[in-house]
Amino acid sequence: MSVYRVGIVGLGLGKQRAGGYLRNPDARIVAACDTDADRLRAFVAEHDDVRPYADYEEMLDAEDLDVVNVSTPDWMHLDHATMALRRGRHVLLEKPMVRSLGEVDALIRAVEESGRTLMVGQNYRRIPMSVLAKRLLAEDALGDLFYAASETFQHKRRQFARSPWYASAEHPRAALLGTGIHAVDLLRWLIGEVEEASAYGNHIAYPEFPGDDFTMVQYRFANGVIGRVGVGYGTVLPRGEGGMTLQLYGSKGSLSNERYYIGEPGAGEWVHEEAPPMKNAFWQEVDYFIECLDAGDTPAVDVREGARNVAACLAGVEAAATGRPVTPKRY
Ligand SMILES: NC(=O)c1ccc[n+]([C@@H]2O[C@H](COP(=O)([O-])OP(=O)(O)OC[C@H]3O[C@@H](n4cnc5c(N)ncnc54)[C@H](O)[C@@H]3O)[C@@H](O)[C@H]2O)c1
Missing domain, CATH: 3.30.360.10 (Dihydrodipicolinate Reductase; domain 2)
Known part of the structure; x- marks a missing residue:
């Protein structure tokens, strides 16, 4: 069993998710990103081994992540999830997965081309x-x-x-x-x-x-x-x-x-x-996501189940x- 290196983007609900990764012995948050300097500063002040980023792409390029937890506003979900998938990262994405059928199709393509796992949080x-x-x-x-x-x-x-x-x-x-x-x-x-x-x-x-x-x-x-x-x-x-x-x-x-x-x-x-x-429930989902990655299982709410929702x-x-x-x- 490996320890999954996690980067979190979006530190509103993302802080809740962080609680799940922090309690999971098989995960380690190595980086966090938020454009809100106060939120980012407060988060890394509590977790001094987490590297802070104000720019998402910079975090993705600089860090050797296994998992990206996308907790940004809905209208950024497609871009933020796709950017992580293209770099070979697994993604835990907040609901609603995306906002339109066009975005659904694009995200399904991005997941299938990446061969990585995407789970949608339906706590x-x-x-x-x-x-x-x-x-x-x-x-x-x-x-x-x-x-x-x-x-x-x-x-x-x-x-x-x-x-x-x-x-x-x-x-x-x-x-x-x-x-x-x-x-x-x-x-x-x-x-x-x-x-x-x-x-x-x-x-x-x-x-x-x-x-x-x-x-x-x-x-x-x-x-x-x-x-x-x-x-x-x-x-x-x-x-x-x-x-x-x-x-x-x-x-x-x-x-x-x-x-x-x-x-x-x-x-x-x-x-x-x-x-x-x-x-x-947010922490339970993190545990389940890590279990799926470890076992090579498809999460119950994968990109297609997310699409049906x-x-x-x-x-x-x-x-x-x-x-x-x-x-x-x-x-
Ligand atoms: N499952 C649930 O019950 C549940 C509950 C609340 C929110 N959500 C979902 O979580 C997502 C986030 O919601 P929230 O309430 O935390 O919103 P929020 O506004 O509190 O937090 C979003 C954070 O993303 C940051 N951000 C915005 N653009 C960014 C960028 N380009 N790069 C990095 N950071 C950026 C913002 O500064 C902010 O800190 C939404 O999709 C929402 O639907 C799910």
Whole structure:
């Protein structure tokens, strides 16, 4: 087992990812890059064996890296991932993988030409309600699913004021792609392929956001299940509320977030299992990525799985914009 030399670009969420590499005995962060001098200085002040770079290309050229962790804004993902792949580096890339079908095709080409591994961070597969849902479905405990729903109601003004690229008209980022992709990925992982999307959106609660700040999409899955994903960016709720939810309804039972009910309709109570203490989902993903590299395995969310997520989200965005059902491009 080798120790993977890691370079991180983007020290917002990238700092979270760093926690995973720092705790993994098979990885060592040797370099970090950010154009924000304060963030870069603060990071290397805490990790004095990490070499700082203000220029990404300079880091890639100067360092003999095995892995590049790309945690920069979405609109840089294609370039930053491709630059690393072309130099023979494996890449862990944040969601949303990229922003358009053209970018999806370009990234697939870059990964396939490089022969390297690219994994997309879809950390919501690892939280307790997702793990519980996956287990119940694998055990056929809920019977045949007929409906699934996931909603995320956030208030994003403060975060987007700190990181203005999130709400910039120059690099538009639909709420359904930026945030809804977690729910879309979760439903696809639990249910299967999306066949068609129909959707509505509006632009009422957060008018400064460039585009719909609320979108509700219905998906028809290939196996007949209907799914619904909702995302709101201007929601007013108490602290700690509005995080991603999950409801599953099947012929033998139902799941609501971390509770499930199986049995006679109307007879009993929800079961709420105590989830075991969970390691930070971002760190779990880093561990899994390193395991895949070591074993030569393809990560579950590789570039094609990432492509299917982006295509399903973009189908929803197009359906909301046109008022017509849209079939996602197949990957
Ligand atoms: N999986 C999740 O739950 C999750 C959560 C948050 C963010 N994300 C994703 O992570 C990515 C980053 O989001 P964030 O919230 O950390 O944003 P952020 O704005 O807080 O951080 C991005 C960092 O990249 C740096 N940067 C910008 N251009 C650069 C360049 N050319 N070279 C080097 N550094 C550069 C910025 O200075 C900034 O420090 C986004 O794609 C976002 O969607 C995922």
